[in-house]
Amino acid sequence: xxxxxxxxxxxxxxxxxxxxxxxxxxxxxxxxxxxxxxxxxxxxxxxxxxxxxxxxxxxxxxxxxxxxxxxxxxxxxxxxxxxxxxxxxxxxxxxxxxxxxxxxxxxxxxxxxxxxxxxxxxxxxxxxxxxxxxxxxxxxxxxxxxxxxxxxxxxxxxxxxxxxxxxxxxxxxxxxxxxxxxxxxxxxxxxxxxxxxxxxxxxxxxxxxxxxxxxxxxxxxxxxxxxxxxxxxxxxxxxxxxxxxxxxxxxxxxxxxxxxxxxxxxxxxxxxxxxxxxxxxxx
Amino acid sequence: xxxxxxxxxxxxxxxxxxxxxxxxxxxxxxxxxxxxxxxxxxxxxxxxxxxxxxxxxxxxxxxxxxxxxxxxxxxxxxxxxxxxxxxxxxxxxxxxxxxxxxxxxxxxxxxxxxxxxxxxxxxxxxxxxxxxxxxxxxxxxxxxxxxxxxxxxxxxxxxxxxxxxxxxxxxxxxxxxxxxxxxxxxxxxxxxxxxxxxxxxxxxxxxxxxxxxxxxxxxxxxxxxxxxxxxxxxxxxxxxxxxxxxxxxxxxxxxxxxxxxxxxxxxxxxxxxxxxxxxxxxxxxxxxxxxxxxxxxxxxxxxxxxxxxxxxxxxxxxxxxxxxxxxxxxxxxxxxxxxxxxx
Amino acid sequence: xxxxxxxxxxxxxxxxxxxxxxxxxxxxxxxxxxxxxxxxxxxxxxxxxxxxxxxxxxxxxxxxxxxxxxxxxxxxxxxxxxxxxxxxxxxxxxxxxxxxxxxxxxxxxxxxxxxxxxxxxxxxxxxxxxxxxxxxxxxxxxxxxxxxxxxxxxxxxxxxxxxxxxxxxxxxxxxxxxxxxxxxxxxxxxxxxxxxxxxxxxxxxxxxxxxxxxxxxxxxxxxxxxxxxxxxxxxxxxxxxxxxxxxxxxxxxxxxxxxxxxxxxxxxxxxxxxxxxxxxxxxxxxxxxxxxxxxxxxxxxxxxxxxxxxxxxxxxxxxxxxxxxxxxxx
Numbered sequence: 001x002x003x004x005x006x007x008x009x010x011x012x013x014x015x016x017x018x019x020x021x022x023x024x025x026x027x028x029x030x031x032x033x034x035x036x037x038x039x040x041x042x043x044x045x046x047x048x049x050x051x052x053x054x055x056x057x058x059x060x061x062x063x064x065x066x067x068x069x070x071x072x073x074x075x076x077x078x079x080x081x082x083x084x085x086x087x088x089x090x091x092x093x094x095x096x097x098x099x100x101x102x103x104x105x106x107x108x109x110x111x112x113x114x115x116x117x118x119x120x121x122x123x124x125x126x127x128x129x130x131x132x133x134x135x136x137x138x139x140x141x142x143x144x145x146x147x148x149x150x151x152x153x154x155x156x157x158x159x160x161x162x163x164x165x166x167x168x169x170x171x172x173x174x175x176x177x178x179x180x181x182x183x184x185x186x187x188x189x190x191x192x193x194x195x196x197x198x199x200x201x202x203x204x205x206x207x208x209x210x211x212x213x214x215x216x217x218x219x220x221x222x223x224x225x226x227x228x229x230x231x232x233x234x235x236x237x238x239x240x241x242x243x244x245x246x247x248x249x250x251x252x253x254x255x256x257x258x259x260x261x262x263x264x265x266x267x268x269x270x271x272x273x274x275x276x277x278x279x280x281x282x283x
Numbered sequence: 284x285x286x287x288x289x290x291x292x293x294x295x296x297x298x299x300x301x302x303x304x305x306x307x308x309x310x311x312x313x314x315x316x317x318x319x320x321x322x323x324x325x326x327x328x329x330x331x332x333x334x335x336x337x338x339x340x341x342x343x344x345x346x347x348x349x350x351x352x353x354x355x356x357x358x359x360x361x362x363x364x365x366x367x368x369x370x371x372x373x374x375x376x377x378x379x380x381x382x383x384x385x386x387x388x389x390x391x392x393x394x395x396x397x398x399x400x401x402x403x404x405x406x407x408x409x410x411x412x413x414x415x416x417x418x419x420x421x422x423x424x425x426x427x428x429x430x431x432x433x434x435x436x437x438x439x440x441x442x443x444x445x446x447x448x449x450x451x452x453x454x455x456x457x458x459x460x461x462x463x464x465x466x467x468x469x470x471x472x473x474x475x476x477x478x479x480x481x482x483x484x485x486x487x488x489x490x491x492x493x494x495x496x497x498x499x500x501x502x503x504x505x506x507x508x509x510x511x512x513x514x515x516x517x518x519x520x521x522x523x524x525x526x527x528x529x530x531x532x533x534x535x536x537x538x539x540x541x542x543x544x545x546x547x548x549x550x551x552x553x554x555x556x557x558x559x560x561x562x563x564x565x566x567x568x569x570x571x572x573x574x575x576x577x578x579x580x581x582x583x584x585x586x587x588x589x590x591x592x593x594x595x596x597x598x599x600x601x602x603x604x605x606x607x608x609x610x611x612x613x614x615x616x617x618x619x620x621x622x623x624x625x626x
Numbered sequence: 627x628x629x630x631x632x633x634x635x636x637x638x639x640x641x642x643x644x645x646x647x648x649x650x651x652x653x654x655x656x657x658x659x660x661x662x663x664x665x666x667x668x669x670x671x672x673x674x675x676x677x678x679x680x681x682x683x684x685x686x687x688x689x690x691x692x693x694x695x696x697x698x699x700x701x702x703x704x705x706x707x708x709x710x711x712x713x714x715x716x717x718x719x720x721x722x723x724x725x726x727x728x729x730x731x732x733x734x735x736x737x738x739x740x741x742x743x744x745x746x747x748x749x750x751x752x753x754x755x756x757x758x759x760x761x762x763x764x765x766x767x768x769x770x771x772x773x774x775x776x777x778x779x780x781x782x783x784x785x786x787x788x789x790x791x792x793x794x795x796x797x798x799x800x801x802x803x804x805x806x807x808x809x810x811x812x813x814x815x816x817x818x819x820x821x822x823x824x825x826x827x828x829x830x831x832x833x834x835x836x837x838x839x840x841x842x843x844x845x846x847x848x849x850x851x852x853x854x855x856x857x858x859x860x861x862x863x864x865x866x867x868x869x870x871x872x873x874x875x876x877x878x879x880x881x882x883x884x885x886x887x888x889x890x891x892x893x894x895x896x897x898x899x900x901x902x903x904x905x906x907x908x909x910x911x912x913x914x915x916x917x918x919x920x921x922x923x924x925x926x927x928x929x930x931x932x933x934x935x936x937x938x939x940x941x942x943x944x945x946x947x948x949x950x951x952x953x954x955x956x
Contacts, residue, residue, distance in 0.1 A: 350915045
């Protein structure tokens, strides 16, 4: 009897260990599958036209996504200048100045904002930046993305600031520096690597967002001058083209997906590498 | 630090370049997907003729066109379902002015399908279409469909109905037709840009429905004629008021509009579905641009008026290539006069 | 400088020796100014979030007034007769989220266990890194893959297979279109599995070694030690990761709307097309003609917000409880 039980336990052990390994490998392989499909389907459409031409009228082949690429860059730029400073300052507050209860409230609210579905952020940005001026605009899209960037930046800024050892602060204060001087000249530069990577990751995250742009930045088949007109963006174009029946549009959607994913992955991989290198440097 | 400076100046440079495009008149429009192929062609051609006018049209569905022009977020809208009296009253309340309808082209909504193994052109009786979309006819080999298609081997498969998930003028045209030919439909569902569909999958825009039909075996969906042609999706003949089965084409659509051409009301809102006549294609429709009566920005107003004039004269020459029927002459004349109403 | 604090004080100001300088001193040093500036930014976040909730509440007023609590169980969504109910969307949102959890949790937990317990550390770190990259893939790209890969797969392979083997269950009956609840759940599962893996793995890594070693010392196999001694210790943290993933799944918009079929119906079959709150808002927001229609959509947004709010709160509590070092096996 005991023999049987031993065999059962050993088999179960072997089976489960294998299954968990298979699970892990399976999940990882999905990543390569995604990349593979995008490269296979989109790689061939990545020609010069794609990067330099505007979309052609419906049904005509050719044309590109030049305006969407620039559009995404402009939107990210707005998200950066509107959202990153807020996130940075709030992170500094939480790490350096905050009292207990107010900090708790801010942290909780930031987490809350982080968890809001992006479509709801889109509704909010619509009532905030589209309705009052009565038109869709790059600015409204930037506002929506900025709102999403803030919580991510707050959290990473706070974490990196807190990771700076107390000894650095005490050292600066021992030399007579005021608190804000310490923060500005000693702490922030020391944590800058981590903070910047946090910011870059936040931007990479919102670069792929589609839902909040649907009713803020809308879309545009031409170039969008300035900041007050609707603007095309890569994610929205991917969405529009993917659900349409035109094969040429499908190919362009794959290509756009490849471009978008490549940028996001470069940002993620690049920041990780920078972080690990920075860690060994400052240790 | 240096890197950020470079990045920031790059961005500013981009922005400046963008702003430097001064002098361009930018018009934003949104609405129907039904005429999107011809609109996108028109706006593109017009931009090449008048490089200072840029009309950005987003095909988000007729419901979207009506909503956004009412909210004032676009300069004009487009819809294949004319605005109802209530909606016009709402517009007046919201914007303090009236709204004008300008027909642009004539188009046809077709029942497109994708039945593996069936290459023949199917005939759809009025009862069959109503039944399919009501969900009372569920299989392709149902007697109501089979009796109109003798000799065709229809499979005993479930029909996958595809309709619009967004507010659509094409839906309006389709449900307008079904309401006229089926009392059941009229009472249970009614007509509108967005209805409570008894069955079916939802696709976004004519594009989405075409995409779903193309990819889903045993599917049937209603789309504008050009979408079926451009994407090589099979579509069937529909039984018209005179009992004849007609395949949608320019002649059939023009015949359907013939009666309306003579008695066009002043506000151009008219339904031509289920039109009388042996050669009339029963699911035809005008499609309209929705233009506010008062446009305070003079450059925009002139640009819109200029486009309308061009659209009604030279623009009409482009439509047949994309399988839309041009407007009847009496309608064009009436519209050219109506342009003066835009203040 | 004041003397070293006798107790541990977690607030930020303790690093700077407490309030030993006078207010005037601090002002002149510029510290109060810095304090105020950063505080204003932090308060700004509070303001922003409050505005968001307020806007949702106010703009859904028409719909709340007209439908009241009935909104939650009315099954019709009829823009013509202006009768709006949230039931099909709440159903769709919950069903897709729950089914995606059913797929993702076993998969994610298994992978996390492998990475935390069984794989060598460096290998585990690299694989965890790759899985984190999966979390960074934008939703619309998942939607793209969903339309062109999962949907045909569902129609040609997965659907018929399920029907052949489990077709007697009502959830696998009815026509199989390719799009539908199950397809959306599968795509969602792929999207949320990285979150489950990364948080669970971290939580499992904090379990004290004594737990595992004690079990092994008593003659347990590796699996038994893991499953019966280590995982239960991390139970609350793992629950937290599940709640996090659930919250993410509830709010997911693009990928779902591209593969769910967009039909506001409640159906027993997983092959049937459905609709979620996020998907209907994305599809119908720009065209909701009529203020009641728009208000109903915003009320749906409010409902979704509340759902994710509650879930995220619970998730945070659970994860915090584990991190504070208190996983009790019983």
